[in-house]
Amino acid sequence: MVERRPLATFLAHLVLILGIVVVAFPIWVTFVASTHHAKDIMTAPIPLWPGTQLIENYRTLLFDGLINPIAGGVPLWRMMTNSFIMAMIIALGKIFVSFIAAFAIVYFRFPFRMAVFWIIFMTLMLPVEVRIVPTFKVVADLGLLNSYAGLTIPLIASATATFLFRQFFLTVPDELAEAARIDGAGPVKFMKDILLPLSRTNLAALFVIMFTFGWNQYLWPLLMTTDRQYLTVVMGIQRMINVADTDPQWPLVMAAVILAMLPPVAVVLLMQRWFIKGLVETEK
Amino acid sequence: MASVVLDNVKKVYPGGVEAVKGISLNVPNGSFTVLLGPSGCGKSTLLRMIAGLETITSGTCRIADRVVNEVEPAERDIAMVFQNYALYPHMSVYDNMAYGLRNRGTPKPEIERRVREAAKMLAIEDFLERRPRALSGGQRQRVAMGRAIVREPQAFLFDEPLSNLDAKLRVQMRIEIRRLHNRLKATSIFVTHDQVEAMTLADVVVVMNQGRIEQVGKPTEVYNRPATRFVATFIGSPAMNLAPGRVIGRGKVEIPGSGTLDFDPDTFEVAEGTAVEVGIRPEDMTVATPDENTGFVIKPEFVEELGPNRLVHGTAGGEPLVLSVASSMPDLGTRALGLRVPANRVHVFDTTTGRALRRG
Incomplete structure (x- = not known):
């Protein structure tokens, strides 16, 4: 846009600011609620400025855990670690498997290549929930219940990422692969030296999406794990709310929500620098 | 340096399209041979078969008296310059040129020496640390040639390397390619649809049409004594x-x-x-x-x-x-x-x- 009219600028900013307020206000309220005593936030008016309990609430939540017997007495740092491990394995696993799969589909001529691609493509249409019962059966038979492997492996196969990588590889000029062949780079070397660095932007973007996907998993971990050792943050929050006979500890719940939000945000911020750099550097 | 000899080479694509219909050609050691023809005449396919990027359906291709039909491109000891340069965008100019040598396990000082020498020859010494995207079309083409030169191959293959350049630069690069050839005396096969490039660069012009050779001869020969009506009308403007x-x-x-x-x-x-x-x-x-x-x-x-x-x-x-x-x-x-x-x-x-x- 080359418009330079003050009114247009003002309106544009107004809309943006309104948008930010709409998105940010609930988060602010959440944060404020996490810094008060439980009784303060249960009485009107709801406080809009941070209270005095910030450090106390977060410390209790992160390290004591005992305060909430229903969450299994698991301190939040433990749940965060579980979530983080699960999200990392899922994100990295998905990227690795999809990258290899797309590489095979694009750069190798093997029988039923297109059939394989279409089968992968068709699974795009099936969400995890559709296949959750058979998947559970398989994982249970393999004895993987209550393990990180069981938590992550069934979620690693990804049609979306395979498809995205395939589309990206198709835009890489054939001559590049040919030049590499003449330069004596075999398939693996080509993948490592040329395709991987060129895919940086896509890798960063996919990592962000897949990490968030992994972090937000709820249904699968819920089915998969009975051992408190494997409790994830998302499940933990749910358990903190579902307390019998007493009010939930809202400030702690709110604090847990704030903390649960931080890793995905950190990943986005971190990766953003990467893929903006990638966008600026790649030339097509 | 070596000769490239084709004997009744054919290329039939799956589906039955015959792109190259039995070509026999002798490119003598040190000669600059230009494959000239309209688009779709099979000249690029032929070049790619020599490079090993396409399989040869029948016939034999010999480079330096060795049948290379089943040999991987990297082992054919050839270097190729592509129309769109095909430089690795994420590597510096130096790394682009050195990549092939590293893959072959050439010792580091030797790589350094060859890259510097080629860069000097092509006047791209000042850009060695830059990425290809920071270079102009002409400079990229030089890097692509540099990548070929450092390999010190048996034969150079050029696949319409000047087509992406503007008219003025094309003339300049054409002269430089010729000068380079006079200096290196390397066996070169150059594909183009531009008759001026063919006439000015070639020791021998091979005029192709519809997968066949119409005439092989010196530039003056194909101009003065065209063997067929096709050659007569294709050459000359x-x-x-x-x-x-x-x-x-x-x-x-x-x-x-x-x-x-x-x-x-x-x-x-x-x-x-x-x-x-x-x-x-x-x-x-x-x-x-x-x-x-x-x-x-x-x-x-x-x-x-x-x-x-x-x-x-x-x-x-x-x-x-x-x-x-x-x-x-x-x-x-x-x-x-x-x-x-x-x-x-x-x-x-x-x-x-x-x-x-x-x-x-």
Whole structure:
């Protein structure tokens, strides 16, 4: 846009600011609620400025855990670690498997290549929930219940990422692969030296999406794990709310929500620098 | 350096399309051979088969007296320069050039020496640390050539390397490629559809059409003695004029409606009464003085001004005819012009096969 009219600028900013307020206000309220005593936030008016309990609430939540017997007495740092491990394995696993799969589909001529691609493509249409019962059966038979492997492996196969990588590889000029062949780079070397660095932007973007996907998993971990050792943050929050006979500890719940939000945000911020750099550097 | 010898090489794509229909060609050691032809004539496919990027359906390809049909491109000891340069975008110029050598396990000091030397030769020393995207088209093309040079291969393969450059740069790079070849004396095979590139660069021009070789010869040979109608019209700009005619005596051919022309009966062998196709280059005709009776006339229709010369478009015997005259000629108007055509500049082709009816 080359418009330079003050009114247009003002309106544009107004809309943006309104948008930010709409998105940010609930988060602010959440944060404020996490810094008060439980009784303060249960009485009107709801406080809009941070209270005095910030450090106390977060410390209790992160390290004591005992305060909430229903969450299994698991301190939040433990749940965060579980979530983080699960999200990392899922994100990295998905990227690795999809990258290899797309590489095979694009750069190798093997029988039923297109059939394989279409089968992968068709699974795009099936969400995890559709296949959750058979998947559970398989994982249970393999004895993987209550393990990180069981938590992550069934979620690693990804049609979306395979498809995205395939589309990206198709835009890489054939001559590049040919030049590499003449330069004596075999398939693996080509993948490592040329395709991987060129895919940086896509890798960063996919990592962000897949990490968030992994972090937000709820249904699968819920089915998969009975051992408190494997409790994830998302499940933990749910358990903190579902307390019998007493009010939930809202400030702690709110604090847990704030903390649960931080890793995905950190990943986005971190990766953003990467893929903006990638966008600026790649030339097509 | 080595020779490249093709023996009855064919390429049939799955689905039955025959892109290359049995080509035998000998590219001698150190020669600069240009494969010239319109798009889709199979010249790039042929080059890619030599490089090993396409499989050879039948026939053999020898590089340095070794059959390489089943040999991987990297082991054929060739280097290729692509039309779109195919530089690795994420590597510096230095790394682009060094990549192939590293893969072959060349010692580091040796890589350093070769890259510096090639960079000096190509005047890209100042850009060695830059990424390809920071370079202009001409500089990228130099890097692509540098990548080929450092390999010190048996043969250089060029796949339309100048097509992506603008006209001025193309001329400049053309001269540089020729200079480089004079210096390195490397066996080179160069694919192009640009006849000027072919004429200026080549020791030997191979004119291809529809998967076959039409003619192999020095640039002057393919220009002066085209073996077929296709070569005659493909080489030369504007294209050679063709008109139907009938041989009416030894060394005489009649073009109905325009008169008669003399041709060299010692060069062309054709019986009296045969219907033939007569070819004359626009630049081989001169306008006769008004009172001179040359027996061959053109009816001018319009004129194209090119600067150094002028193209007169007209008809002769109902067929379009183009005549090139110097710009210094006064305006010729639209009256019929008598034309002088030297007998040794008239080409005679068979009407059905299109072959020049040359003796022997």
